[in-house]
Amino acid sequence: MLDLPALDFPALDFFGLAMLEVVLAGALAGLVGVLVVLRERAFFTMSLTHATFPGAVAAAILGVSIPLGAAVAAVALIAVAVGIGRIRSQGPAVASGIMLTAGFALGAFLQSVAPLAIDVESFLVGQVLAVTGADLALTAAVLAVALAVWALAGRHLIFSSVDEAGYRRAGLAPWLPETLALATIAGTVVAIMPVVGAILGVALIVAPAAAARLLVRDWRWMLVLAPAIGIASGVLGLWASRWLDLAAGGAIALVAALAYGLAWLVHALRARPAVGDAVPAAVRIPAGHATIETRSP
Template structure:
């Protein structure tokens, strides 16, 4: 439960950055890119988070290099990273079968987390909060108006590098909770839900971690009550929260439009 709370908070805080910078597809690609590193680490008998981190750094470097090719772009680079990463993980698992269940890398195995996993998540949460406190305005400015940020004499690559590093570290940290495949749900869904409900990024930084924590806790409890995988339950709760927020906003907007139309009709009826 401690790991779920920390992971939900971390995913929410970093997820705001993902949503503001429109890096959801990149995040999904990165979650797949960590899979071969985790498998390789298990084969070699070393730390799985370390192996996932090395794979993430290597494939991010490849994606950045592909993205610099004018005829390709970041979307193509993310697509290549997604498919290549997952394919490499499947290949490694097939040539060197593991004694442990590879499915735990894909959907998480939260009941097997260690003290080191909890410590890593807590440290990254503190780092993410510190980055937002020290450089939040730069991150937001460069996210919403990159050309204006460059025209102001600042370099967009710096906040971009910080953003990619935080996203990669978060993907690695929450792997024990939701795995390599479902990690994008816990990162993106709470922040996207918060953006439907509030517009100010500062309120998003409050609401998104709370939604992430709620998704984690409810998903973990549901997995116990229903005897289902915790990672899948957590991701599903996060997705349902987004769906509920979208429906509530749509109904609210329809109600406002209906009241506006009724008001205009009454004015026209009173007009001679």
């Protein structure tokens, strides 16, 4: 694990530790997921979750910290993505696609040339019932950082998300909030890997925040509702895995997806125009210096 002091909970068994971890991870994923949704970085996040896989495999082969290996891979891949994205004829979508395919392929290649004694599937879908105090410490630390990022730079992140041109005209540099956002997303991907793995992590990050955006208008309320949905997804998914003897990571991701489906249904019913209404009302999300506005379907 990373060089963080391991949290010690002698009164908790393995399931209690797992439950505490999913609560921390759900709160973290929901909080950072708001950033992902508002900045439209869902595809980048999916690419990053896959691209950290080779870092985890390489760390296991070398016998060093798996989260550290994933973090190093994340930093390297963010640099590559930023470099490709700055090429006019390419763009961020191309960079994310290259990261997704090349990263996952590299992880599979490393695993085939140097078979591991541990189960590689745990990297892909998580193994939350095997979390340790060090995993809890890492998730708690990244959660504290995410809270600090929103508290200190939240308005800059929102302003640059909804009106980058206006942010530039204000004399501010958009690459600063962009770099901060990417670093926070990368840290979250690494921290929740023990819970939902490299593949399913995007579900826990994106689905609660996307559900919150359908249900509330103000981004500040999204920061409250998305972590709550993330925690509920983690807790319900973990209990479902125990009751139904399912893989915990898959159950958590499925509950998160179902939460989004339920939010979409509520949004659709609430947005249905009454008899005689000609045009549905616009849904507005105040965002400090700017306003996000979408048209109800």
